[in-house]
Amino acid sequence: MNTNQDLVNYNVATRMRNVSSSAIRDLLKHASEPGMISLAGGLPAPDLFDLEGLSQASAEVMRDIPVSALQYGVTAGSPELRKSLVTLMHTRGASVDADDMVVTTGSQQGIDLMARVLLDAGDIVCVERPSYLAAIQTFALAQAKFVGVEVDDHGMDVDALEIMLDTCAVKPKMIYTVATFANPSGATMSLERRKKLLQLAVKHQVFVVEDDPYGELRSSGHTLPPLIAIAKDIPGAEAWCGYLSTLSKILAPGFRIGWMILPPALRNYAEIAKQGMDLHTSTFTQAVAARYLDSGRLYERLPSIRASYKERNEALTNALQRHLAGALDYVQPDGGMFLWAKWTDASINSAALLKYALPEKMIFVPGEHFYADAPVRHAIRLSFATPTPKQLDEGIWRLAVAVDKMRAASASASLSSSTPQIARAA
Ligand SMILES: Cc1ncc(COP(=O)(O)O)c(C=O)c1O
Structure with a gap:
């Protein structure tokens, strides 16, 4: 087409x-470049996909229930x-x-459904500071206004x-x-x-x-109940x-299987809104996921999945100690996929640093993207989910090189901008 x-x-x-x-979606385009080490996306570690178990479950579905797995299904799942x-x-x-639940096309659709069901343009949503970027994006599309609540x-x-x-x-x-x-x-x-x-x-x-994609991935400390479990003991909650x-995050994101648990009236609205979005989540992936969950393999594998993320989590903090000691303020997370940090030198702008990291073949997400307003520019999100422990070490080494190069460039820029002044003064 020739249209301008x-x-x-x-x-x-x-x-x-x-x-x-x-x-993040834009940054992920760089993640597939040869030699790139990405600490940017929250992509589950590919070595943790249960290829054998999922192939088996898919084959069983095609053998035992091909018609229902390929036919339209009910909106609730x-x-x-x-x-x-x-x-x-x-x-x-x-x-x-089961009646409390609606199966969604990823939990991202659950966020969108909540926005559709609850938010009119101009309504206020409280989000954490910082918060999940794609939730901010979804609420912004619903033309909501934001109030940020700090996180410690x-x-x-x-x-x-x-x-x-x-x-x-x-x-x-x-x-x-x-x-x-x-x-x-x-946190x-x-x-x-x-x-x-x-x-x-x-x-x-x-x-x-409560959006809970990561709760299963605990590497230390005690498990805490989700809010809906605690609500049973709080009148009205x-x-x-x-x-x-x-x-x-525990099986495979390509399945696009999420779920929402809501009080009856809201669940009803969510189902109606979902009908207008996609009628229902893929019957095929739902059937395979059900087979897989019923096989018990997920429950058998969860301890090793947790152990693997724990190893990566520790590899990242060890690498930060080794290559960037004292440069970043952070608390090691008890699980999940992300480490959040702030440069102790608050003049370091993480978005500017990313431009120096890219040629070193490492990427991360500048923290400023996770704020609905008043972004913190010296924050940085490092994901330890996808790289191996060795790659995490190399990635943080490259980040340290990028910091040095940015500092050197800004020192030489201030030197060259100050040279004429000295000359003028002379
Ligand atoms: C907090 C949070 N919510 C929701 C999602 C979306 O997950 P899903 O693949 O289930 O749509 C993500 C994905 O990274 C996430 O981090």
């Missing part, structure tokens, strides 16, 4: 005008998969029924949230939290804070959405919280 696209005014919807493509997911939820301490080592600062809720002129509609091994902060919300968050939700009648999760 720049000259065409499509008059796109207002909601599209202030959103941009995800910085296949009864078999929902039953298998109920069992999985019981292992997480949440006693739920124990997750969202619920005391700050309380002050905000007690004093705000317009009540938020939703609080979105990644309470366990958050993306990007790596886990303490039990006390989880309880207080639910009490605040009930008191102020604000719906809390079950009506004010929902739960999203996914098989992406």
Whole structure:
């Protein structure tokens, strides 16, 4: 086609005008360059995919239930998969029924469904500072406004949230939290804070959405129950919280299988909204996932999956000690896939540093992308999920080289800009 696209005014919807493509999706284009070490994406380690078990489950589905696996299905999700997911939820301490659940096309769709069900343009969403980039993007598409709540080592600062809720002129509609091994902060919300968050939700009648892709990937410390499990003991709380999760990080993201657990009225709306999006999640991948979960292989493999991420997590912090000691402030996460850090020299702008890291063949995500507003420019997110421990060491070495090169370039720039001044003064 010969059209000059720049000259065409499509008059796109207002909601599209202030959103941009995800910085991480854009960065991931570099990840496949030869020799690149990527600490950018949260891509599960490919060596942890159970190729044998999944091939077997796929073959069984095609042998035993080919027609139902290839036919249209119900919007809420296949009864078999929902039953298998109920069992999985019981292992997480949440006693739920298959009817409480809607299978989604990844938990990303769950986030989008929550936005569609709850948010009108101009409604306020509370998000963590920093928060999951694609959730910010989804809420921005829904034309929501943001209120950021700071995160520390124990997750969202619920005391700050309380002050905000007690004093705000317009009540938020939703609080979105990644309470366990958050993306990007790596932080886990303490039990006390989880309880207080639910009490605040009930008191102020604000719906809390817990997004939990990483909770299974604990490498140290004690397991904490999801908010929907704690809600059973807090009067009124079950009506004010929902739960999203996914098989992406423990099985395979290509399956696009997630699920949401919501109070009945909201679940009904979510199903209606999902009908308009994709009718239902792929019946084929649902059937394979159900077979696979029922085979017990996931439960057998989870300890070694956790051990592998623990090894990577430790390899990253060891590498930071070795090559960048004292340069970054961070707390080693108890699990998940991400380490969040800030340069002790706050003048280091991580986005500028990325330009020096790219030629060294390593990438990371500058922290500024994870803020709905007032970005912190000297923050950095390092994912330890995909590279091997050896690659993590090499990646951090390359990052250290990039820091040196950026410092050298800025020193020589200030030298050359100061030279004429000296000459003039002389
Ligand atoms: C916090 C969070 N929520 C949701 C998702 C989306 O996962 P899914 O593949 O299930 O759509 C991710 C993926 O990285 C994530 O980090």
